[in-house]
Amino acid sequence: MSFSDKDFYDNKTPGQKVIEFIWDLIKVVCISLAIIIPVRYFLIQPFYVKGASMEPSFYDHEYLIIDEISYRFDDPERGDIIVFKFPKDPSQFYIKRVIGLPGETVEIKDNHVYITKGEKRFILDESYLAENTRTTRSKKWTLGKGEYYVLGDNREHSSDSRSFGPVYRDLIVGKVWFRGWPLWRFTFFSGEDYYKSHNGA
Numbered sequence: 138m139s140f141s142d143k144d145f146y147d148n149k150t151p152g153q154k155v156i157e158f159i160w161d162l163i164k165v166v167c168i169s170l171a172i173i174i175p176v177r178y179f180l181i182q183p184f185y186v187k188g189a190s191m192e193p194s195f196y197d198h199e200y201l202i203i204d205e206i207s208y209r210f211d212d213p214e215r216g217d218i219i220v221f222k223f224p225k226d227p228s229q230f231y232i233k234r235v236i237g238l239p240g241e242t243v244e245i246k247d248n249h250v251y252i253t254k255g256e257k258r259f260i261l262d263e264s265y266l267a268e269n270t271r272t273t274r275s276k277k278w279t280l281g282k283g284e285y286y287v288l289g290d291n292r293e294h295s296s297d298s299r300s301f302g303p304v305y306r307d308l309i310v311g312k313v314w315f316r317g318w319p320l321w322r323f324t325f326f327s328g329e330d331y332y333k334s335h336n337g338a
Contacts, residue, residue, distance in 0.1 A: 184220050184232065184313075190289035190296065191232055193267050194218070200318035201232075205311035212306070213238075213285055218313040218326060221287070221304050230310065233297050236261065237278070237286030244277040245299065250288075266290055274299045285309070 186199040195201070195218075203220050213219060213235050223229040237243035242253040248271055250261040263272075272292045276299050280286055284303035289295025298304065315325045 184230070186232065189294050190291050191218075191234075192291040192294075194234075194265060194290045195232065195316070199316055199322070201316050202314045203311040204314035208309060208311060213309060213312065219285075219287065219304075220310045220313070222308040222310065224301055224304060224308060227308070231287075231296075232313070233287035233289050233295070233304075235285050236288050236298075237280050237303075239280050239282055239284055241286075242277065242279045243286045243298075245272055245275050246277075248272055266292070278303065283307070 184201045184203050186195050186197060186201065188197060201220075215235055215238055217235045218232065219235055220230055220232050223231050236250060237252060238254075240254060244251040244253070250263065250272060252259055252261055263270075267290075270290075270292050272288070278286060278298070280303055283306035285306070286298045286303050288297045288299070313326050316322055
C-alpha cells in the first residue's frame, strides 16, 4: 500500500493542521522580513515632501523613493536632488538640490549662481527653475572637504545653504530615485547627466 502527500495531509488531525498552518505562516513572515528590512533600511527609503521649497520640481504631499545605496560607492554630483539630515537638528530631514561640490566656491550674485574651481568659473544653468525665479540673498562660500552647497528650487521660499551653510557628507541620506505619487507625475530622476553636459562639470 502506498500513500500520496495528499493522503498523508488528510490523515492529520485538525490540531496538527492548525499547527502546520501557523508554522508555514511564520516561515513566510520571516522570509518576507529578511527581504524587506534590508531593502527598507539599507537600500531605499520612502520620503514624504512637506512644504513648497522645491516647487515646481516637487510639490507638497508628493511621495518619493530615496536611493540610499549609490552614495555608499559614489559621491553626490551637482544636480542630484538629495535628502539629508538638517545640520542644526538631525532629527529633521530636508530635500534640496546639490549646487556646489567640495573644493568649489559658490557665489550668488545678480540673480545668478557662479561656480569657481581653480581657474575655471561659470554661471550655473538652472533652466529647471520656474520662470521669474529670483536667487536672492547674495552669498559667497568656499566649500571644504566633504561639504556640499544645496539650494531649493523655489529660491524665495527655501531654507537652504544660504542660511544654514553647507551640508556635510555624513548627513546625506541619499538621492531621489523616483516620484511614486501622484501617479500622473511618476518620474525617475538622474540629475548628474544633465549637469555634466550643461555646467562644465
